[in-house]
Amino acid sequence: MTTPILHHYPASPFAHKARCMLGFKQLAWKSVIVPSVAPKPDVLALTGGYRRTPFLQIGADVYCDTALISDVLEHLRPEPALYPPHLKGVSRVFAQWADTTLFWAAMAYNLQPRAAEALFAGQPPGAAQAFSDDRRAMGMPRLRPQDATAAYRSYLRRIASMVEEHDFLFGTEPCVADFAAYHPLWFTRTCVPAMAGILAATPAVLEWMDRIAALGQGRMEKFSAADAITVAANAEPLPLPPEAFQDEHGIALGSRVAIAAESFGTEPTEGMLVAATRTRYTLARTDPRAGAVHVHFPRIGYVLRKAETA
Structure with missing residues (x-):
């Protein structure tokens, strides 16, 4: 499994939440410092539009929002549990x-x-x-x-x-x-x-x-944004989980869609809808620098729409 890459900046509260969860899980991770304000070209190369901080990258998969990052870390290392039964x-x-x-x-x-x-x-x-x-x-x-x-x-x-x-x-x-x-x-x-x-x-x-x-922040290694983009370009997105497609919008898999936060940081990410499970959406998109990536969002707090056509 590729080492998780956290894209963050030191004073971001939500980034600190992610850093503390990495420490709780005692995970090694790579640290990419992103700008606190726009423009964020290296961020957009990976996310396609989303620019809230932080986001987590594993190879060619990009996970937005700490609510989803929590789930990803729980999958990477189930113990100690973020979600005790x-x-x-x-x-x-x-x-x-x-x-x-x-x-x-x-x-x-x-x-x-x-x-x-x-x-x-x-x-x-x-x-x-x-x-x-x-x-x-x-x-x-x-x-x-x-x-x-x-x-x-x-x-x-x-x-x-x-x-x-x-x-x-x-x-x-x-x-x-x-x-x-x-x-x-x-x-x-x-x-x-x-x-x-x-x-x-x-x-x-x-x-x-x-x-x-006192739980710490895990084992951090400094990493550059350019190197993180290269990691994505040299990887393929992970296989999608075999969870059933849950359609609440009448939008079929394979459709061109846009996903944005309900409030705060509502810049949309556009791509092809390749998964919509009970808990998350996944978009496939291609960037000239990052190559083919999957961008994942939690369902709660995010809005799915068909992409506007020219």
Whole structure:
């Protein structure tokens, strides 16, 4: 099996979620640093349009969204489990809440003007404005800081009540829910430390965060974007899983389609629909640099449409 390649950048919260899951699985992986804002030509060579961070590459297969990356890592190394059998339902439901409601409240709190100024200190002039413009173009939700702060405090208290009795959210071992809840809090504590005072009222949360951090981030090897594209060009997509085609749209396999996120980062990826299982879509596409690739998306949170014809 080709070593997983994570395309990410250091301050991305969702990328940190992926890095922590790689550490939990004790996997070796290759690290490709991508730009935090557009343009991202090397990213688009592999994804065809999707530009959210991170995405995972294995040979000529590209996996978008950490919800799907979690499933891929679970398949690569089933133990320790991200989805313990007795928590399969609740861990997914909690993770979806954490990756959406909790995340956007936390980030609206985290990126208040005084924190954003510190975050971009030392970067070239205009970096903060470029980031703001880029995220606005991607459709970043705009919660008022006052409302976000109140919500974030409430969510932290709820998380604290879960980890006061256990080492992790649902017991003695972490699961996918822990990593989904951790990464926006990590951003508060590590990337905008001037805002980290909000965590002081929930010491149990800080102790839980320390336990997550102690799991590490696996064995990372630096890798270039050009080399990652070469890996894709020299590989063939993996055989598709023998799962039944689940048609909810009246769109046949082999059709030219576009897939985009429901919200935030709605740039579409176009290609041929080659799989639509209960949980994911797969598009086949060809790029002049990357060659033939399969790009995979989770069903939840993504919209499938027939591609527009000229």
